[in-house]
Amino acid sequence: MTEQQPKISLRDVHKRFGQKVVLNGVDLDVGVGESVVIIGGSGTGKSVTLKCILGLLTPEQGSVEVDGQPVIGMSARDREETNKKFGMLFQGGALFDSLPVWENVAFGLLAEKRCTRHEAKDIAIQKLAQVGLPAEVGDLSPSELSGGMQKRVGLARAIATDPEIIFFDEPTTGLDPIMADVINELIKKCVRELGATALSITHDMASARKIAHRIAMLYDGKIIWQGTPDEIDNSGNPFVEQFIHGRAEGPITMAVRK
Amino acid sequence: MNFFQPIGRIFLGFLGAAGRLTLFAITAISHCFRPPIYPRIILRQMVEIGYFSLPVVGLTTLFTGMVLTLQTYTGFARFSAEGAVANVVVLGMTRELAPVLAGLMVAGRIGAAMAAEIGTMRVTEQIDALTTLSTNPFKYLVAPRLIAGLTMLPLLVLVGDVIGIFGGYLVSVYKLGFNPSLYLKSTYNFLEFMDVFSGLVKAAVFGVLITLMGCYHGYHSRGGAQGVGAATTNAVVSASILILCFDYILTELFFAT
Ligand SMILES: Nc1ncnc2c1ncn2[C@@H]1O[C@H](COP(=O)(O)OP(=O)(O)OP(=O)(O)O)[C@@H](O)[C@H]1O
């Protein structure tokens, strides 16, 4: 990984909203074909980090490179080209509620004109099957689905174009344990068989251990620790210890009034 | 010194908003001409704006034509100029009332719906999702709506012209006792191409204004349901004001020379 150019590289990324500093110097590399999981408390800026890489938010400071190419401030056309490499599962699903489920899944394929509508529907139904949804779901509207089903449709949409880089924002939240494991396997398969680079966010430590080659912890606007899933149990970092054991007492103090 | 500070701030804020809107408009219009275009979506928007607005526009112009005839008659009867009623009605409808009233009704119907739909897409990250699926939201969301507004409003107004004049005819003939063929003849004889044409140009401009305002306020909405609600209100109010503003400007351009 050291000799190879990283797929995604963030250097000293800063992002704030008004007075509120969210990212305060994030450094992170994701190698080609690597699966990195970001963990961290709620509201620490994990989703914001992904959006900065996708260009949905612009950092005030720092650099973001994809395949060695700086992406901040690139022209709209180059940005569009770069975005073809990405697939993203949004935390809230972000399904298009004006389109039926199968068109949601096939959206990227149709947008890139890779195939006819008929072929796209077949691929969509195949991808739906991979996330455990029957073909009939394809003709429903997203608003007719349960939360967990919407999440899985979002996942199917993210992987439908077989992108080089896939971002999963909390892929297993809101799913039952069995389905969560199916999704974990699917993410592993995308990385192993399609050679995709994955950057995921999760609160679910079991899922993180399963899908990650490397886990990075975001706290206070910085990556404070990173290592393999085996190392995380003996990280020697009090923040990480507290997080993975889910203890209320520790160096991370939640702003909760006692 | 301090007295001028708030004035300056308001003025700068206004300039900022006007600049953002202009930039949005230029970007949106330039995307109307660059591929890919989405015929399916343009068609759907045309049906939404054109076909489904027909009842509203028809009823509005029908009653406007009727009341215009009645008012003109009672006014003109005071100096025995009843013969000019047909002329006033046809001019008033085609030049002014059909485009403006249809524009205002469609602004309420379509501008609000657009702002709400696009605003919801913004706050639920659907617009972000479009971007990640290599689809430009301007091309996919804004351009089809602009094109549909530009083309459908003139058609609506043309229908509105006919219905409005028909409303006037009904009142003239069945209530005021005009001779039907004479009324139609004076309507027809007095009408010039420019009267109808200027009304249709106005309608096209209003169509762009309505859809632009709906898209702009929706696109920049933030903060959940409340933000979408505010965007909806702003879209309708700003579209209505701009319609009245541009109505004057266009009238001046067409007829004040
Ligand atoms: N568009 C925005 N405008 C203003 N503040 C924002 C915006 N997006 C995010 N924030 C702020 O940035 C912080 C980080 O948000 P983010 O969504 O990245 O959290 P997260 O780490 O993904 O949390 P969670 O695990 O709950 O999803 C939050 O405190 C939020 O208030």
Ligand SMILES: [Mg+2]
């Ligand atoms: Mg998040």
